[in-house]
Amino acid sequence: MSRIRIGLGVDFHQLTEGREFWLGGVLVPHHKGALGHSDADVLLHAICDAMLGALSLGDIGVHFPDTDNTYKNIDSKILLARCAQLIGEKGYQVVNVDSTLCLQAPKIKAYVPTMQAVIAEILHISVEDVSVKATTTEKLGFVGREEGVTAHAVVLLEHITQ
Structure with missing residues (x-):
């Protein structure tokens, strides 16, 4: 494996009434929220996929399948932490994250x-x-x-030198 790796993640979620809207680990007030098995945090899911993809570890669905009730309504911050642990076990750490959220509303600048x-x-x-x-x-x-x-994320990983 090379010393540096880059990964790209993309995620999509339907918006619906009656759900909380979690973005980037933050509860954003809005009349709609993202529909999903977990808390449906599209940004954290894209970052997870970017991290996993950088090391050819599959995607978020492989590690946290929506067919497993263990992950029903799980906080995506937990999933992100588990992905960080997975890449750490492979000897890598995140250098930086670049991400873009695509949404019409609400405005998220303050968050x-x-x-x-x-x-x-x-x-x-x-x-x-x-x-x-x-x-x-x-x-x-x-x-x-x-x-x-929808959210897009690019993550740069580097091998941890011991």
Whole structure:
């Protein structure tokens, strides 16, 4: 294995009434929330997939299947911590995260610093090494119609030198 590895993660969730809206480990007030087996935190799921993909460890569904009730309504911060543990067991650590949320509403600018802090703490990296951006789709597609939300994440890993 090489000293540095890069991974890309993408996740999508349907939005629905009556669910809490968790993004980046932060509860964001909104009239809709993401539908999923877990808390459906699309951003943390994309970061998990990026981390796992960087080391060819499969994806979040392989490690935390929605057919296993152990993960029913689980806090995705726990899943992110477990992914960090998995890459640590392979001798790697996260260098930085770059991510983008795609959603029409709500505006999340006020929540981004807290998201960065939550992610940085779980991954044991600096807040300056966690980028969380957001964009709309200019009212186009399922995101623009507020039917769903998507997230993209790129993660750089480096081999831990002993």
